[in-house]
Amino acid sequence: QHLPALTALSPFPEFPYFIHIHAMKVKVLSRNPDDYVRETKLDIQRVPRNYDPSLHPFEVPREYTRALNATKLERVFAKPFLASLDGHRDGVNCMAKHPKSLSTMLSGSCDGEVVWNLTKRECVRTLQAHEGFVRGMVVRFCGTSFFTVGDDKTIKQWKMETPGYGEEEEPLNTILGKSVFTSIDHHQKEGVFVTCGQQVDIWDEQRSSPIRSFSWGVDSFSCVRFNPVETELLASCASDRSIVLYDMREATPLKKVIMNMRSNTLCWNPMEAYNFTCSNEDYNLYTYDMRYLDKPFTVHMDHVSAVLDVDYSPTGKEFVSASFDKTIRIFPKDSGHSREVYHTKRMQHVISIKWSSDNKYILSASDEMNIRLWKANAAEKLGLLAPREKAAVNYSQKLKEKFQHHPQIRRISHHRHLPKSIYSQTKELRVMKEARRRKERNVRKHSKPGSMPVVTEKEKHVVTVVK
């Protein structure tokens, strides 16, 4: 009889107070509304869960299936090619990233040069910078101007802004050099840039003659790069198969390492001051610690032809390489083999490559006058992700990582389609390598013990270190 009165007292009439009448032994279910009522209607419904493992059996098989599905989906969604920027009338020889703007990119071809806008995928500005090849270009750290070097023995500085109507396209500065410059790089913070050709020259922007010149018994250099972290350090690749290190503050070079084959380009790791990777003619890339040049700490193999260019991702965890074998490969910085290979039917020898400074895209410039835009992560969804989407992506990523050693998942995630030529060449190279290995083993077996020391793969490629 008292029940109605009690419910009337309760703030939620449908949930009466807990009633316990001793005489009758009546027990009423009661729930705390805090456990199930949403604060606002925008909140997600709260679903209480019981995490008792005995209630959720087969956790490993279920996760395995999820991982397998995630791996398959990743392969399904792996469509890395985004766009092709065509407009050059000759092979594209070099590119430059804009340090302040992600959407701007410069490219230099064998006959002139172009500035691109990436978001619109259109050419913004074209200018005839040099006669003949544009060998190298670099944007000043502030992003207001850029430098180019060409086959006509000149260094030119240009404004980034397009000239106004009626204005003539003229360089801000022109320096006439004694010989052809093959590469150029700019200091990270100061008005100093470096060129190489017959020697490595360090220039002040205000002067017309180099403030310092390094040469060390070499007649031509192919590439020179400033260290982005320890900004006074430089490294260059020379035609005598050597890589030479310099310090801008010293009068002499620091050290050089001579390898079996010539290195084409090199790139410093932007997050690790002492590591750099060089792309070599012998199909490999080598990552060195500049303090220990006597052997590279990782040899990256997979290309089947000379590697022409290399660029680090801005996170310093991976790098991308361009090769004469018409492919692009992405390597984790400490792994011997690539995690990804990009190719298209029409892409020819890739000459230059850049990793965009937001870590999302890769730009490749190739012989057949095109610049291609790729995703750095082939299966990644571009654009903003909803939080739940993000969580799902993270989860599937974690699952893939967890089950990566399982044969099925491994097989699926490692599967890549390759053009026939590259596939057969890879196979051939493998056979050759195996044969060489076998022969060496046999020779060792039949020679005096100790007379044929075991030379590791890392040691094989270095001839000597010159102090």
Added chain:
Amino acid sequence: MSPNMPAVEHALLRQRTTDLTPIRHLHCTCVSSEFLVKMAKSKAARKSGETMKITSSCETVVQGMDDEDNEELQRALADDIISASEDEGGSDDERKHCKLLEAISSLGGKKRKKLTERSEASIQVSEFTVNAEGEGDKINLSDLIGTLDKTPSALIKTKKQLKNLQHNQSTLETPLTRKETEKIQREVAFEKTSKEVSRWQSVVLQNQKAEQLVFPLNQEPSGPKRIEHVVAGWKAQTPLEQEIFSLLRMNKQPLHDPVLTPTEEASLRAMSLEEAKIRRAELQKTRVLQSYYEAKAKRGKKIKSKKYHRVQKKVMRKEYLKQFDEMVKTDPAAALEELKKMELSRMKERMSLKHQNSGKWAKSKAIMAKYDDGARKAMQKQLEVNKDLTQKLVIPADEDEEDEEESAETLPDFVNDVEPILDQVNPWMRGKLSTEPMMEESNRLDPPVWPREVGKPGEGQDEQEEDEEQMEETEEESLLRGFEERRKLRQTEDVKVAPMPMEENDDGKKAEILEISDYDEEAVEISDDDEEAGLSNFTSLFHGLVNHMEPPADQPKAGPGLRQGESPALLEEGLVRVRTLEDVELLSQDISTSDTALLTTQILGTEETDTQSATQQADKKRKKMIDPNEVLTKEAKVIEMPLAPTAVEDVEDKEEQRVIIKEAFAGDDVVSDFLKDKRKQEEAGRPKVIDLTLPGWGEWGGLGLQPSRSKRKRFRVKVAPPPPRQDQKLPNIIIAEKRDSSIAAHQVCQLPFPFEKPIQFERTIRSPVGRTWNTQNAVQKITAPKVVTQLGAIIEPIAREDLIKDNRQAVTGPSINLESDQGPQKKRRSQQKKQHKRKKN
């Protein structure tokens, strides 16, 4: 001039560089004559004006010298003068002369000092209108020696030095070539830069290890800032604000960091956080313990089981006895008091009819006792209590008259434990068994073995199992006893290992081992899988028993001398056998008890040789009849046992062989183990009937109600038999059929790189990641990606400032002083740094 002259000059120059006065020549009195001569010679090519000076000075010098020296010097000077006069003739002639001299000297092989050519006027007349004569020349020793006179103290020293220099023939080293200097420069520069670069090592490693890296680095933390930061950046500007702040300041209220007032801080300082924590933890612990004990007591009180309370009471009594013993030692008066109390209770008991089994309840129980085990036990208990209570207590003072029984009463652990077992397994009470009462004592030693050992051979397997079950129940009952028993079993197991070779030796039959093991085998066959462990215990015990009993039985058969000596040695070996550290520990614990147990068994064995061993032997023989070929499949008629040939062939080297074999097959019984293994695998591979019956569906359900037979039949699913085993016809081979090729395609066959043990890998696989198994936060934490980049954010290369920041942080540490003098700006930065680091970690 001699080659060491420059060196001398050099030395002097070092000493007296300041003193280069024109009158220096006048003071060279003390230099040795030889020197002077040389100097004179060196002066030969000089100008005439100077030569005049020299002559005059030399004359003055010469006065104090020997005659011979004098003459020489005179001659030299004369030469000098002559040459000087010639010089005046013309500069051309002079030059020719010099050249001539040079040519001559070069012929002689000695290198002469090159004369400088003067072409500039400034050499003769300096800018400062000071005569700069001899500027082009090197400074000579004589030029410098002049000052020596002034400082006599330095004289002797200098002399010595000069002498040394004269003897020293070495020349200065030639400077390095350009190539070499450059190399050195390069090396130094490289060292420097590599050291500089190495500063990054820690940062690089830290980034590598970081669980999550968020790029771009050093972002401003988004989201609302903490109030302290906001307040710290704000300044009082309006007069009102300023007034308020001044008020606050006057009252010592915190301004920038609204955290603690000075008084609060003082109170904090009074007790450090650590202390407070420790104290709190202690308090918590005591509270928890208290509540735990309370709960335990409450729970214990609630338990209705009499059995439990009985056990509890017994424990209490034991405790009490222990305390009493203590009391006897420490406080005899109190002990006497206690004794009196006991005596009183005894008297009461004797007077009353309680516990006499004469009550109504007891009578009813007595009727039931025939059929009900529990009733029997209860009666027994009553009698026991009565016995205990009416027993006359012994005053500890007269220990000499102690009876054995009473000692048993006072001995707390061992004897008391065994007693109840005796009751429960009492053959008289069971009414089932019909063997001799002599066995009783041996039962006492190994109670769980008893029923099986002596059980009628005609009795079926089921009955045996029943017995076993009963035994298990009793074991459960006596909680404290169980451990003791297990320990004993373990010891006997150890004993089991040793006797095998001995037996073989005794009988000289190679098949002995096999037979015994076959007996083992059969035992295993009889039992279910679950009971296997218990059975192995049983067999081990059996072996132990047999071994102890065998020597007397075998003695008449075999030669007595050797074996008698051997058997105790082997026995010992068996006892002390240690393999692992755990064994060692167990050994140290139980050595005493096991010893006593063994001794008693031995004694018993001798006592009841005739009866017991007879039955045992009969039993054993029956078991021995089993042929190995019967156990094996038909094809296995010839089994090559590793033991067989060695035992037969080498009769002469028996001793050696025996030892070797004993060592090699110390604990293993290879053949039977193998057979056991194989049978087990076959058993496992056999399809099992799946029972899907659910009690209560379609019929009555409840405690103790079995689903009906028809239902059971209906829901029992029979699985199709698997294909025949590959090793079906190969008796001495086991081919594992565990590998399932359909599953193998999904299994990892090699341990992946970073893992060192399969367990680690399995653990990572086993722990689930998803939301189904983990809480939201845990999932977020687990699935956080290693590298996070922002869409459209430019990632700059790591900057040198980061390194400096990191280093500074490492030096100063993360603690932030709230009272520090640094401005608000600085403070904010430091806190940001902290946050950044936290994010990194």
